[in-house]
Amino acid sequence: MPDLQQPDTQQYDVIIIGSGAAGLTAALVLAERAKVLVLSKGQLDSGSTAWAQGGIAAVLDSGDTFEDHIRDTMVAGAGLNRRETVEFVIEQAPRAIKRLIDLGVPFNTEQGALHLTREGGHSHRRIVHVDDATGWAVQTALLKAAGDNPNITMRSNMVAIDLIRDRNAVDPEGGQSIWGVYALDTGIGHVEALTAKATILATGGAGRTYLFSTAPSGATGDGIAMAWRAGCRISNMEFMQFHPTCLYNLDVKNFLITEAVRGEGGILKLPPDAGAEAGKRFMPDFDERMELAPRDIVARAIDHEIKRLGLDYVHLDISHKPPEFVREHFPTIYERLLGLGIDMTKEPIPVVPAQHYTCGGVRVDLKGQTDLPGLYAIGECSESGLHGANRLASNSLLECFVFGDSSAHDILTRFDTLRAPPPIRPWDESRVTAPDEEVVIKQNWTEIRRFMWNYVGIVRTDKRMERAANRIRLLLEEVDEYYGNFRVTKDLIELRNLLKTADLIVRSARRRKESRGLHYNADYPQIDPVARDTVLAP
Structure with a gap:
């Protein structure tokens, strides 16, 4: 982990709320010309990026095409995707992968080429990965690069409260521009008014709205709620993705079993509690693509079988594959499960669906611009039109890199014309008391x-x-x-x-x-x- 730079009195050009893949990608591009402040609600690596097991989707194989990836994305999104967004993101994917390689992300290779795996909803192998801990590898590389950049200041344990609007100025002019954020420094309990010429929301999703979720504890919809209160439109929030396979264990919460386990041959079966149907492979009853159907179909199938038979879970079984194959492809999952007494090379894994991804969010264009001047939203807190009614596996990190880049370049293109923020009123605590309950x-x-x-x-x-x-x-x-x-x-x-x-x-x-x-x-x-x-x- 890089050392945190201490805050100082300099004026920042851009404030980025969130230190995951989207926020740090934008910061690294902006730092070519701008002074950037990155705020993290917890530790810098505590967001969703570090939790991502699967990988990043990109057309890199000679037998694959952009059109195939576009079609797979649109099919998974049930036709609600905005095609111009899908084309824009997918065509930028190979370039995004190259930038990550240049940053030192150690993607798996095979015979000198990137190893590509396949996940549900994809018609080709196109998922680049770092074993089964891609997000952690990406987060580590981005944090190192940002920590080494003198134009980037990173502050942890800063909880954003509300966006600073024109009405918060000492002399309001009645506009709608955003000038930064009021944020609580949880280390000292003080609220700061942090101002900048442009503000980027990269706050992640809202998974913790649900009882069972694979999201980290900080995924409480902060950016979405702040943008709404400031006056932004919010779209497609009904589309909350439930990952089909979260480990069922009463002592371990929120451990995801990556989509790639099914992509590499894992089979969903009914457990012994299913009685006469125990051991039955049930996905053929729901979709001809079976375990490789999109996540919404697989999650509903599991939910149906659990409710129909009164089960606590179903089984995900990849034990028919050679043990060395399983250990090589899923070392993190293998070791974690082994520590819980489950040897996935010999026995099935108990799994249940859990909330996994927020497909809706702050409505943005191809540059990540929101309805309000000076405010951008990128990554899971945004609704760009890429995912539609259901996100295709491994398109999420890709969206972070592409929109982190496009939003930063839009700011840099207009950098010389951006206005400095007006004097802003400090946070007022004169009429409140300490919480009592x-x-x-x-x-x-x-x-x-x-x-x-x-x-x-x-x-x-x-x-x-x-x-x-x-x-x-x-x-x-x-x-x-x-x-x-x-x-x-x-x-x-x-x-x-x-x-x-x-x-x-x-x-x-x-x-x-x-x-x-x-x-x-x-x-x-x-x-x-x-x-x-x-x-x-x-």
Whole structure:
């Protein structure tokens, strides 16, 4: 890990909120001309990037084509993708991989060429990877490069509260521009007004809105909620991706079994508790692509079998492959499972679906620009049109690199014309007191995640979503009252954002009167002939 540079009194040109793949990619490009401040809510490597096991999708094999990758992405996205975005990202993919290689990411090779694996929904082998810990390798390389760059300052344990708007200026002019962020330094408990000519949200997704999620604890929808409060449109929040295969273990939470296990021959079977059907391979009953079907289909199939038979989990079995093959391709998973008493070379892995990725978010264009001047959103907090109604496996890191690059270049193109921020009013704590009942925050957090899982999960109904909306309405009043009377803490900020994100998910889901991609409503099982985005405006 690089040493953190200490904050100083210099004026930053760009503030980036988030230190994952998207944020650091943008920072490295911007640092050619700009002074950049990168803020991380926790430690610099605590975001979703470091957790990514699978890899990065790119057309690198002679038998593959951009058109094939585009088609696979559009099929997985159930036709809701914006084609210009899909083309833009996929055509930039080989260049993004080359930049990562130049940064020292040690991608796996075979006979002198990059080793490519295949995952669900892909028609070719096109996933570059570093064993089964690609995200960690990418995060490490990006952090080293950023830490070595004198134009990049990185600050950890800085919790963004709200974006600084024109109305926060000492002399407001009535505009809509964004000038930075109010952020809590959790080390000293002080809120700072951090200003810049441009601000980039790279805050990740909202997985912690759900009870079971593969996302890190900080994935509370912060960027999405802040952008909404500032006046940005939010789109397609009903499309929350559930990964089909999260390890089922009561002592170990949120351990993902990568898509690549199925891509390399893993089979889904019913466990011994299924009685007469024990050992049955069930995916052929749901899709001709079987285990290589897109994630939404596989997750619903597992959910169906678990509910139909009253199971706790199903089995993912790759023990029919040679032991050395399994250990070579999945060393991290193998060692972790072995420590839990599961030898995946000899026995199946118990798995259940869990929330995995936020496909909706802040609506942006090909440059990552939001509706507000001076504000960009990139990576999982954004809705660029790449993923549509369901993200194709290993397109997420790719989106981070491409939009990190495009947003930074857009800022640099207009760099000489960007206005300096006006004088901004400091954070006002004159009318609040220290929180008196932290248990309120913990209780509300648990309640939100539980009713979102039960009512707005893999399979939804109008009645379930109505119940969720009623609970959210009451909680919004309670949390707003609490927020207005007490000093902010990390937990309170996250609860406020988590609840607003849950509200946006439910509002979006109730508007969609069809079942498309990741959104399955049992009351509307059909798919409409015309694909339409769900766009919410403040």
